[in-house]
Amino acid sequence: VKVTLGANKGVAIVEWMASPQGDILADAVVALLMHAQSS
Structure with a gap:
């Protein structure tokens, strides 16, 4: 994943x-990015 x-x-x-x-x-990475963005 890049x-x-x-x-x-x-x-x-x-x-x-x-x-x-x-x-x-990729699903896990996207979930992490979305969680980080909402924090």
Whole structure:
């Protein structure tokens, strides 16, 4: 899973190789980012 911070505040790009394991990891990373943004 690759996370790149965008040029604007609050923007992140999440990229991953499509696979069942990669999808689970990407879901977890997105959940962490969304939780961090709301805190």
